Amino acid sequence: MPFTLTAARHSELIIKKSRFIGCVQPVADRAAAQGVVDALRREHPAAAHVCWALMAGGQSAANDDGEPGGTAGRPMLEVLRHHDLEGVLATVVRYFGGVKLGAGGLVRAYTDSIAQTLIDASLVPLVRQRTLHCAVPYALEGLMRREIAAVGATLDRVRHESMVHFDFSLPAPAADAFIARVGDAAQGRVAWLQA
CATH class of the missing domain: 3.30.230.30 (Impact, N-terminal domain)
Known part of the structure; x- marks a missing residue:
């Protein structure tokens, strides 16, 4: 390492x-x-x-x-x-x-x-970071903010469009588990986007 x-x-x-x-x-x-x-x-x-x-x-x-x-x-x-x-x-x-x-x-x-x-x-x-991009319905904005804060991710940008778009980074080893946990909590209503 x-x-x-x-x-x-x-x-x-x-x-x-x-x-x-x-x-x-x-x-x-x-x-x-x-x-x-x-x-x-x-x-x-x-x-x-x-x-x-x-x-x-x-x-x-x-x-x-x-x-x-x-x-x-x-x-x-x-x-x-x-x-x-x-x-x-x-x-x-x-x-x-x-x-x-x-x-x-x-x-x-x-x-x-x-x-x-x-x-x-x-x-x-030195922990490698992974940048994630997602969009959630407005009703899930609070959930997403809490989940991002809970893992100590760095919130880079939030855009309010037809959905709430989040750009954030977190330690790469924790990214896949984070995606799975948020997907379960949001009942599949998170759209993961490419940069």
Whole structure:
């Protein structure tokens, strides 16, 4: 089961005079991640490198930002994969201290920076959501609202037309049981619609 983070976490390592500022944080997608990386570059203009790794939306990406190929972004990505994280961006800002670490030293430094940041991080299971659309007679609007609230679903939209249309999302594992229960309670008067 994949996990995500509840909040951003930071750490700092000093290795042979180089300063590694690590961060892991939840992000929605690659565009949001790119915004965070761009902000870090503006915040740390004197940094030698701003390396990052992303697991979001089932996609992964890694960037070494000028470090030797495969010594920064890819090792950080492997730490995210090892923790089964999804919707998470890992960044490390490096201030060069004048001592070269070599390829193995860089891999260890970037890996350790992200691993240390995750030590006490609050991980929460990432539950896939399923969006449902239905229409019910006006007499069943109250029943439908109560059922949606009872399962903790997120009500996205309600439209009052010839029938009351509901758009909502709930954890995917609970969707089929919800459909069956509401169908029974409404005596088959719920029309389940495609998006």
